[in-house]
Structure formats: C-alpha cells, structure tokens
Amino acid sequence: MKARIREIIARTVELPGGIDGLSDTSDLYEAGMTSFASVQLMLALEEAFDIEFPERMLNRRLFSSVSSIAAALDELSTEHVGG
Template identity: 45%
Template sequence: MEQKIREILAAHGKLAVDVASLSDDSNLFEAGLTSHASVNVMLACEDEFDVEFPDEALKKATFASIDALSDVVGRLVDESA
C-alpha cells in the first residue's frame, strides 16, 4: 500500500522533493504538500483503493506522512471489505 501511496503522492502531491527521497514517516507538509494538493491526494486514494474518506479523517494528521495516510487508507479498505 505504501508504494501505491508514493505513486499517488508523486502524481498529485506537488511535493518540493522527490517522493522516493522521503521515509515513510517524513513530514509531507515539510516536503511541500499543500492543503489543496492533499485534497487531490485524497481523491486519488479514494479512486485507487475504492474507499471514501469520512469527515473525521479530513484533518492534517491524516496527510502528515506516508505512514499516517497508509494507516487511514488501510482501515478504510478493511472496513469496506
């Protein structure tokens, strides 16, 4: 899942650095992720993983790192199975 999220971030995150240079716990906002880009990342994750982010997941902490995003998406995938 982390690799697919990295691909989504590379395509939609508009990061200031190469996503390959980031660790799974790197702060994505420090790497250049903006609020607007996080919406595009969320939409791409919803499409890719066939999930819908609930309102309570729409917070900065969800998009703080690849680990955080993977945890939320993983839970949503498990809940939809």
C-alpha cells in the same frame, strides 16, 4: 500498499525534493505539500483505492505522511470488510 501510495503522491503532489527522498514517516507538509495538494491527494487516493474518507478522518494529520495514509486505508478496508 505504501509503494502504491508513493506512486499516487508522486503524480498528484508537487514536492520540491520529490517523494523518493522521503521516508514513510516524513511530514509531507514540511516537504512542501499545500492544503490544496492534500485535497487533490485525497481525491486521487479515494479513486485509486475505491474508498471514501469519512468526515471524521479528514484532517491534516491523516495526510501528513505515507505511514499515516496507509494506516487510514488499512482502517477503512477493515471497516469495509467487517461492516
């Protein structure tokens, strides 16, 4: 899943150094992601994973790293299966 998230980030967010040099826990905002780009990323993730982020999850922390995005997607897929 993290590889797919990285692909989506690579084509959605213009990071000065690119995504390849960042670890899964690197802060995407510190790497150059803007608030606007985070909205674009959210929409791309929703489309790619066929999910919708609930309002309670829409915060800067969720989109701050590959790991935090993967954790949120795991949580949403668990809720979807269980709910």
